[in-house]
Amino acid sequence: MSFVTPEIAWAPLAPVIIVLGAAAIGILIESFVRTPATRRIVLLTLSVVSLVAAAAVAAVQWATLDGAGTIVLDGMMTVDRQALAWQIVILVFGALGALLFAARTRAGEEAFTPLGSVAPGTAEETLARRKGFQVTEVFPLALFAVGGMMLFTSVTDLIFLFVALEVFSLPLYILVALARRRRFLSHEGALKYFLLGAFSSALFLFGAALLYGATGDTNFVRVSEGIATVTGLDPLILSGAVLVMSGLLFKLGAVPFHSWTPDAYQGAPTPVTAFMAAATKAAATAALLRVSYEALHGLAWELSWLIWTVAILSMLLGTVVALVQTELKRMLAYSSIAHAGFILVALAGFPADALSALPFYLLSYGLATLGAFAVITQVRERGEDGTVLGEATRLGQWAGLGHRSPWLAGAMALFLLSFAGIPLTAGFVGKFVAFSAAMSEGAWPLVLVAVIASAAAAFFYVRLIVLMFLTDVPEGQEDAVEVDHSPLARAVVAITVIGVVLLGIVPGPVLSLFENAGVLLLGAAG
């Protein structure tokens, strides 16, 4: 038996290769550079440089793309404008996330534990802290996650999609477990995230196996051809499609697959929460779009029931439960569940417009999320003896923040208004294009629910703004909260503020770019 060496077009893979290569080099640096402080700087530089370089290469590819795109690896992957748009969005989130990972408090404290393997509160932990250990592996791990997400957006084969899913999920499970403070919470969040994440990828895999059985292939295009032609295997096709969709909805964090979201968001170190909230949602949305438009388009009618139900449940549950939260990170987690519902609204009925609306929506949502969590890293509790402790995440502790630090509170207010979708912020434009995509397929009842949910959600966003600006610092609590100043975190806040304002006031250029990207190389729609 002779094997034919496959022809691989390396050039279109360049952005992914840069990121994954830099991650591998990062692991080498981990073993060769011995001082933690130097290692941290080297790895931060490596991460940011490689992510920016990959984004630049992707942008060049976009500009010089030949026709609609390229099929790579014998149909395993397509690099079209849609894929490149998502890759650039994820790279931006990755670069901002890397900056946040490196941010330190004024006292020089990182967000990550000095040694992940030791138990909290033991002598070993104190020793590791005193020796100045640092878990600098977080940078290569984040790079692996970004590389996996980039693959996730452009892969066109169900099994390869499963591999990409795990490549980006496994580093995230570890990152969630590495918080410096409240390590019990962090462990618990990681355990729940891991078990439910592994469960969801197993669902996805079994669905892929069933689709393979029914259609004889795992390539998206041939699966969709199989769905159109094969008769008599409907239960196999339908259950396979529902399982595959469930696996992807899990990563999106939509009800009823949402239960990991609040725990993982609250337990994870805040920089990880920021990165994961922004980038995972973007990657999951991209894969959901590609799978629905290229592979499962023939089942649009059958799947619309699933999407409608999940979208309505997500919007309602996310909004209602966020209303009663008193913990800030948890509140933003439930708000992210509601946003997952809004994303699905745009997807209902598989309108062609969603291909250009959703990248914009996710870009605006991700920037605001990264910014909001960056602000959270800056507001710290202070102990009895004046030492600065962990982040102040109880809502009450944010009372009067506008008096302590008007700029920081103003930035947070902007992000919250963007989440709520108030005009002149990026969130408004994002919601507008997403909902008009849904309207183009006549999904007006869904849009109605979405608008009502947005209005209700505005209540808890505005409540926090009122708390920050119109409430005084409680008596005797003047010293309980301290506003930290970390240049890197402040830089992330500044960049995201500029992004949110620009996308809100002059969305035209970016919108038309993404409109360009609303074409899939393969598939029935678009």
Add this chain to the structure above:
Amino acid sequence: MDPINFVILAAILFAIGAAAVLLRRNAIVAFMGVELMLNASNLALVAFSRIHGEIDGQVMAFFVMVVAAAEVVVGLAIIIAVFRARQTISLDEPAELKG
């Protein structure tokens, strides 16, 4: 024997695995449930591969095995970290995250 029987067996194993994840309160047992689900998928892939008379599905099963091995590494690391911190791996015990 008709290879479709193996697909039915795979579906049964998958259901047992899913039930273990959702019902059992021990993290290790829940994790074994996940592994059972992944291996049920492998069995289904190989059986379908036999039905279609090609080897694609068998090659995919190898990919799944590698990914499952990587997942075990990460999963056990997290479970051991939790065990060291709490001396228990019950999923009911850690209950600091609520609401």
